Amino acid sequence: MKPATSQFRNSKQRQRVLDTVAHAGFHPTADWVYQQIRLEDPNISLGTVYRNLDVLYQMGKIGRVGVGDGPEAFDANPMPHYHLICRECGRVEDMPMPYMTELDRQAQQAGFSVTGHRILFEGLCEECAKRTRQ
Amino acid sequence: MKPATSQFRNSKQRQRVLDTVAHAGFHPTADWVYQQIRLEDPNISLGTVYRNLDVLYQMGKIGRVGVGDGPEAFDANPMPHYHLICRECGRVEDMPMPYMTELDRQAQQAGFSVTGHRILFEGLCEECAKRTRQ
DNA sequence: CTGAGTGCAAAGGCTTTGCACCCGT
DNA sequence: ACGGGTGCAAAGCCTTTGCACTCAG
Numbered sequence: 001m002k003p004a005t006s007q008f009r010n011s012k013q014r015q016r017v018l019d020t021v022a023h024a025g026f027h028p029t030a031d032w033v034y035q036q037i038r039l040e041d042p043n044i045s046l047g048t049v050y051r052n053l054d055v056l057y058q059m060g061k062i063g064r065v066g067v068g069d070g071p072e073a074f075d076a077n078p079m080p081h082y083h084l085i086c087r088e089c090g091r092v093e094d095m096p097m098p099y100m101t102e103l104d105r106q107a108q109q110a111g112f113s114v115t116g117h118r119i120l121f122e123g124l125c126e127e128c129a130k131r132t133r134q
Numbered sequence: 135m136k137p138a139t140s141q142f143r144n145s146k147q148r149q150r151v152l153d154t155v156a157h158a159g160f161h162p163t164a165d166w167v168y169q170q171i172r173l174e175d176p177n178i179s180l181g182t183v184y185r186n187l188d189v190l191y192q193m194g195k196i197g198r199v200g201v202g203d204g205p206e207a208f209d210a211n212p213m214p215h216y217h218l219i220c221r222e223c224g225r226v227e228d229m230p231m232p233y234m235t236e237l238d239r240q241a242q243q244a245g246f247s248v249t250g251h252r253i254l255f256e257g258l259c260e261e262c263a264k265r266t267r268q
Numbered sequence: 269c270t271g272a273g274t275g276c277a278a279a280g281g282c283t284t285t286g287c288a289c290c291c292g293t
Numbered sequence: 294a295c296g297g298g299t300g301c302a303a304a305g306c307c308t309t310t311g312c313a314c315t316c317a318g
Binding site for chain 3: 180
């Protein structure tokens with residue numbers, strides 16, 4: 001744990017990691033972000049990408065979606081919301097549902113010290129659903 | 135994918151893995167199960183434990199709880215239900231709430247091909263909550 | 269007797285980390 | 294010039310897998 005006084009700097013790499021996640025248009029993995037940035041900056045290292053994804057998450061500028069297996073997905077939207085993971089292609093999609101704070105309240109009333117929750121739906125992403133329907 | 139005709143046999147190891155998960159009293163990791171069985175059968179291998187946990191899961195005899203980081207937790211109860219992960223000690227606990235099938239229906243109505251969902255609460259397990267309160 | 273299951277050890281995928289150097293402030 | 298950030302490469306953690314052998318059915 002770092003002291004609360006630690007300062008964050010603005011490196012070119014960190015900015016690029018943030019931009020890349022922000023403009024990905026989907027939920028990218030660390031490696032995808034790395035490959036993407038390498039096109040413009042061939043010297044960036046994968047370690048730096050991981051470190052910055054972590055820092056950006058701590059700063060509350062991005063979200064992260066841990067999906068049981070496979071690499072973690074990152075999210076341009078840091079606000080809590082729900083996801084769907086496609087059992088065909090593994091893609092992570094946002095679910096257009098409001099965050100249910102009442103669930104946390106409900107859990108609190110059951111005697112648990114709960115600070116939040118995550119919901120992961122399983123099914124088919126829009127693309128795979130379309131392909132399967134054919 | 136194996137053919138649907140594949141047969142499962144009943145090895146001593148598989149039975150021990152099942153028993154160990156069933157009697158753990160909490161949500162054990164593969165390695166914990168391994169260490170536990172080794173006390174009685176020092177020759178069992180970690181690979182065998184992983185393979186059997188997998189088979190038992192496919193047979194619907196146990197559940198598994200993927201928690202973003204750290205090793206996967208296994209569950210003597212294969213029925214879908216919700217969990218809490220303790221942010222202090224990492225322990226996984228069951229949440230005493232009914233499975234909300236209406237969530238899946240709701241997602242279906244939003245146009246998604248959803249087959250189920252998982253909910254992971256974050257907070258403190260009973261023990262850590264108690265300790266913190268002191 | 270057949271092929272599912274096993275032990276062993278090596279490899280695999282993803283992520284973190286130690287170190288020396290660099291650069292933002 | 295201080296200390297956070299970087300690149301590099303090695304290590305780490307958890308899990309899977311190839312192989313030859315064993316054992317359940």
